[in-house]
Amino acid sequence: MLKTVSMKSVLVSGAAALTIAGQAYAYEPARSAECIAPANPGGGWDFTCRSVGKVLTDLDYIKGNVQTVNMAGAGGGVAFAHTVSKRTTDESLIVAASTATTTRLAQGQFPGMNADQVKWVGTLGADYGVIAVGKDSKYTSLKQMMDALKGNPGAVKFAGGSASGGWDHLKVLITAKEANVENLPKIRYLAFSGGSEALVQVVGGHVDAFTGDISEVKGFMDSGDLRVLAVLSEERLAKPFDQIPTALEQGISSVAPNWRGFYVPGDASQESYDWWVNTIDELYQTQEWKDVMVKNGLMPFKKSGEEFTQFVKNQTLDIQILSKDIGLIK
């Protein structure tokens, strides 16, 4: 589709970016870059591409523009397949990813593909998991709820916005596993087409509990219709979420960030990979990006380069084990 970048032709624009990067790289970025959002316009991946693209061009990391290309299909699988088969050496391509990507990789939902086929660049924030109940629920703490599950794994029915085995479902399983609940496959999870649909069912009193992300619950939390039992982060979140206890505080070491980040093609040169890692690192520190995070409810979550690659490997492995536990995969 797009041209592979000729390195010599971009010396001029590259020089400018290097001054900002403040470090000498053998790789110089192309005049323009492409960001694949593996979904329709309007979703999380689309947001990741568009907001990062905008900050990258505003701050002159990329001289031309960063074009967002929507490539929906198979929950990111079409874009992943495209990257590993047709764009293996494209150095001006980044692809948006999130926990949904690792989940599907772990569960073999991108047939014949795995996490090692691409290079993982870094994250730019996360949306943390929450477990919540309606205002009339008998549960007031996560511990209480988990104790009820220990007695009977079908005691609490959860509603979430992902398919069975998806991230919202896994959050419940991770938490229950940490709380030593046995018989995980017996935990009831109702899959809805989106977080808001699931929330309405919980607020309406039809389903016991909600599993989703912090950004989804603000409206009903403010109106008092929803009680958030725990946020699945390492520390308490900043205002206005500072009243919500973490699972860790309640003795359950469940942490579930839905990170937002990027990967690049697997055969892109080491130099270009280093440039992207470094650029994403610097971008994360800028005021412009901090403003984007505040405006869109993204919480701090930073991993890049080697550390991020290791994190993706671990997360994929964890999800694989969990998925086997509940019988989703063999």
Add this chain to the structure above:
Amino acid sequence: MGTIELLMQGFVVALSPESLMFALIGAILGTLIGALPGLGPANGVAILIPLAFSLGLSPTSSLILLTSVYAGAMYGGRISSILLNIPGDEPAMMTCLDGYPMALKGKAAEALATSAIASFIGSFIATIGLVILAPILAKFALKFGPSEYFALFALAFATLGGITGKNQFKTLIAAALGLMIATVGIDISSGVQRFTYNNLHLFEGVDFLIAIVGLFAISELFFFLEQHAGDGLKQVALNKLKLTAKDILYIMPASIRGALLGFVSGVLPGAGASLGSFVSYTLEKKYSDKGEFGKGDPRGVAAPEAGNNGAASGALVPMLTLGVPGSGTTAVLLAMLISLNVNPGPMLFEQSPDLVWGVIAALFVGNLVLLLLNIPMVGIFVKLLSIPPKYLMPIVTLVASVGIFSITGSAMDLYFMVGFGVLGYVLRKIEIPLVPVILGMLLGPEMEKNLRHALVLSDGDWSVLLNSGLSIGLWVVAAAGLILPIIVGPILRAKMKRPKDGLPD
């Protein structure tokens, strides 16, 4: 915040220059599409969805554009009914009955103006109904659990054939086809892939939009290729408009009654605009039998026009509040919203008041625009009727292809689109309606999901499906919707046919 306040904020959105522009473009394009024989509002919206995508419009702008197209198509449908005696779509059929005789009497301009005014009244009253009913229903929607939703979807399917539907069996085939297509892709309740054959392009199922554009827009192209219909159609000449205040007052009661009836039938899932215009016309005829209905009575033009426009706005109520489309066109709008990651339902009113109220306010604005457009400028639209389709269809095809490609950037989707175009062509040839296919695709997975959820919640006890007054009520209406047409349908259709047979050609 009160409804009025929200509506005022909506007007702030709707009156912004950008929104006004999209409302105006939508109104003009909609009227044009509606006026072309055979192209109804569902086709109109289907053709323009890709345009909204390729322009990269925001959800609010897209919805304003497309609801204006919807409203415009309802206005435009009457032009070919009156001048050519060919309804642009099914709801416009009733307008032929008195509109064409009026035109033959040399009162074509009056008939067009009357219908424009009645359309305005119909939309206006029904939009007020939407303002009042939608927030109430949105609150009420919290009462809808899985078993209630399941009953509601059953109701939507039961009333699909509708009273005016020609062949219940073909409707059933169409709906079943839609349901079958809907099973392709990941089953969210179990996380298992169904009928995907390890092909990545099938993992998320078949995209509604591609199916819609293929079935409606591309099949239209095939029909054109077949007919070689290069020439415009013969039409009644337009006279100079003479419309007095007295004439307008004369049609007022009929319009208001039509609007209310239309609104109610629009709100019922599955029933839609055809029922609205039909009931309005027959009741108006019964109510005032001293007129000369069937021979060019202005009230016979006003009632069905108010009725079908009323139903158009009414159908937005269940679509916005419950996510259940009340008509074919709202099904298309719903598919578009889902593709823009906007989930209609009670949360929409909580989370995107700008969008909901902006669109409602835009409906008011759009209707005013349409009224202003349609009275003085009707001559221009009439001229457009004589544009040979050979110039029009390539544009339609281009817009559709570019738009579909821009959604996913995948050539595979273009093949799918053409495939659906062929399917649409075949189905139309053997007179299987297309709207139930789309509704089957949209509602099937929801219905399945809700049934399974209900059963999980009850630990497998089927009686959960009748566990509340609300779900029992919905099942009763569903049963009535299924049985009544079989008994009443033939009688009504016989009545509908009679006045039409009496028309001179």
